[in-house]
Amino acid sequence: MSQSFSTSDVASHNSTESLWIIVDEDVYDLSKFQDEHPGGKKILQRVAGKDASKQFWKYHNEGILKKYKKQLQVGSLDTKAKQEEPPQQEEKKIVVKPSPEPGTVSAEPAQDGEEEFDVPLDTYGDLIPYADPNWYQSYYSPYFKQSHADLRDEVRKWVDEDIMPNVFEWDEQRKIPDEIYKAMGERGYLGGLLGGEYPTEFVKNTVKSVSPEKWDLFHEVLITDELSRAGSGGLVWNLIGGFGIGCPPVTRFGSKELKERIIPGILAGDKRICLAITEPDAGSDVANLTCEAKLTEDGKHYIVNGEKKWITNGVWADYFTTAVRTGGEGMNGISVLLIEREFGGVSTRKMDCQGVWSSGTTYVTFEDVKVPVGNLIGKHNKGFRVIMTNFNHERIGIIIQCIRFSRVCYEEAMKYANKRRTFGKRLYDHPVIRLKLAHMARQIEASWSWLENLIYQCQKMGEVEAMLKLGGAIAGLKAQSTTTFEFCAREASQIFGGLSYSRGGQGGKVERLYRDVRAYAIPGGSEEIMLDLSIRQAVRVHKSLGMKL
Numbered sequence: 001m002s003q004s005f006s007t008s009d010v011a012s013h014n015s016t017e018s019l020w021i022i023v024d025e026d027v028y029d030l031s032k033f034q035d036e037h038p039g040g041k042k043i044l045q046r047v048a049g050k051d052a053s054k055q056f057w058k059y060h061n062e063g064i065l066k067k068y069k070k071q072l073q074v075g076s077l078d079t080k081a082k083q084e085e086p087p088q089q090e091e092k093k094i095v096v097k098p099s100p101e102p103g104t105v106s107a108e109p110a111q112d113g114e115e116e117f118d119v120p121l122d123t124y125g126d127l128i129p130y131a132d133p134n135w136y137q138s139y140y141s142p143y144f145k146q147s148h149a150d151l152r153d154e155v156r157k158w159v160d161e162d163i164m165p166n167v168f169e170w171d172e173q174r175k176i177p178d179e180i181y182k183a184m185g186e187r188g189y190l191g192g193l194l195g196g197e198y199p200t201e202f203v204k205n206t207v208k209s210v211s212p213e214k215w216d217l218f219h220e221v222l223i224t225d226e227l228s229r230a231g232s233g234g235l236v237w238n239l240i241g242g243f244g245i246g247c248p249p250v251t252r253f254g255s256k257e258l259k260e261r262i263i264p265g266i267l268a269g270d271k272r273i274c275l276a277i278t279e280p281d282a283g284s285d286v287a288n289l290t291c292e293a294k295l296t297e298d299g300k301h302y303i304v305n306g307e308k309k310w311i312t313n314g315v316w317a318d319y320f321t322t323a324v325r326t327g328g329e330g331m332n333g334i335s336v337l338l339i340e341r342e343f344g345g346v347s348t349r350k351m352d353c354q355g356v357w358s359s360g361t362t363y364v365t366f367e368d369v370k371v372p373v374g375n376l377i378g379k380h381n382k383g384f385r386v387i388m389t390n391f392n393h394e395r396i397g398i399i400i401q402c403i404r405f406s407r408v409c410y411e412e413a414m415k416y417a418n419k420r421r422t423f424g425k426r427l428y429d430h431p432v433i434r435l436k437l438a439h440m441a442r443q444i445e446a447s448w449s450w451l452e453n454l455i456y457q458c459q460k461m462g463e464v465e466a467m468l469k470l471g472g473a474i475a476g477l478k479a480q481s482t483t484t485f486e487f488c489a490r491e492a493s494q495i496f497g498g499l500s501y502s503r504g505g506q507g508g509k510v511e512r513l514y515r516d517v518r519a520y521a522i523p524g525g526s527e528e529i530m531l532d533l534s535i536r537q538a539v540r541v542h543k544s545l546g547m548k549l
């Protein structure tokens with residue numbers, strides 16, 4: 001913004017016809033906007049021509065300026081322009097290296113040539129304790145390195161500029177613009193969300209800030225985590241929900257021909273895929289599903305008939321990774337088929353749900369759909385294994401999102417508690433409010449540390465060992481993270497009071513996330529089933545390790 005004004009220039013625009021205000025030394029022309037201002041025009045007219053920074057920050061959060069800046073800012077104060085002149089000499093960066101002191105236990109200083117994770121990364125973000133993982137705040141981490149920091153910056157900038165300011169409207173419209181999904185492909189992110197190595201053979205555009213050979217599961221965690229900062233389960237499920245659970249079975253168990261034909265279009269963001277397992281009558285008890293697929297006499301096709309319910313992204317999907325009954329009762333009669341919408345006989349209807357509004361929750365009907373046998377994923381009647389292998393990846397995605405949503409609730413509440421005053425002091429100055437923040441933070445950090453450890457185990461073990469050994473712990477952490485999310489949404493909402501009861505505005509993220517809680521606590525294995533599995537599965541694994549009870 002090039003124009004510069006003095007305070008008396010601004011003061012002359014103090015009428016309803018020409019209504020300017022100053023916020024943080026930037027000048028805004030609200031003459032036209034006043035009629036559509038959700039807080040009313042009178043309140044703006046009272047500060048016409050004045051510095052309204054204090055009043056502005058009382059009623060809004062930073063998202064508002066990001067959204068309206070382009071439209072309303074006409075310039076800045078001349079005092080700001082002076083401050084922003086570049087310094088004559090670049091400041092020398094001081095690098096602080098830890099040094100051991102006699103008589104204390106402390107970190108050894110990093111030696112030249114040592115692994116990069118022996119030195120903490122630069123600080124990043126707002127530095128509010130517990131609002132980001134602590135490696136953002138210059139704490140040591142054995143997992144996150146410079147390539148993770150580079151990716152973090154790349155994704156965060158995109159989220160802050162193109163996503164965050166619009167999430168409220170998108171959620172209300174129950175749709176994310178197609179170009180945002182397309183950008184997930186163009187930026188190479190879809191290719192990095194398959195729970196393994198970066199699939200260069202299928203991707204034209206790889207991720208800008210990380211080369212494919214450096215890609216690891218912690219990069220994948222980062223994309224999901226940073227997208228979740230937008231504070232909308234609907235957004236995250238729209239962008240990676242159907243894809244993150246529907247695509248990996250194809251890349252892992254699909255035939256070469258099938259993969260070569262469909263995966264490049266999906267990873268480019270041109271085509272969409274979803275996972276169709278749950279039915280009106282079969283949820284966590286997957287082995288009981290009834291959607292049937294009968295082999296034709298010539299053995300060349302399956303004919304599929306049945307219904308699927310609560311299918312994320314189904315309304316927009318070109319492909320449905322679908323669990324079907326091809327044999328007798330129970331888990332040994334299940335297969336997985338890739339059903340393509342263009343085969344015909346596929347109808348989708350959007351469902352109205354409590355939360356994740358922009359995710360496109362769908363009721364799917366298959367009516368005599370003719371599917372070539374080449375679209376079988378895995379083996380005939382051995383689909384249960386395909387589904388089980390997929391569950392760990394799905395649950396880890398849910399865990400990452402829940403922990404970040406918990407952080408968002410905590411962060412929003414912390415910021416608000418520091419500005420809102422009641423009974424003569426800030427909310428933050430009331431011990432009962434700090435107690436709430438502390439209970440949120442301890443659960444967030446405990447969950448995150450367990451997650452980091454499990455991701456590391458997945459990275460080291462490889463797919464099969466991870467599936468066998470980690471299923472119990474991942475299920476336990478899923479329950480831990482969804483209960484943490486529920487707790488944080490509730491406590492943040494109590495701190496915001498009425499502002500998180502109405503939609504939009506300062507408490508808008510918390511209100512939306514509160515509605516999203518059940519979408520995390522139920523799908524992918526309900527909390528009750530997860531907790532039970534976490535013990536049963538772990539005991540079974542440890543028996544085979546030689547456990548002595």
Ligand code: HEM
Nearest residue numbers: 028038039043044047052055056059060064068504505506
């Ligand atoms: C750049 C100038 C401004 C813009 C773009 C703006 C925009 C908005 C928007 C979009 C809302 C809806 C709630 C939300 O999303 O947060 C809102 C609410 C409100 N605004 Fe503003 N506003 C501006 C300046 C001001 C100023 C200077 C004041 C006070 C002097 C003010 C007072 C309010 C009030 C009282 C509400 C209602 C808050 C509530 O419902 O709790 N606004 N504003």
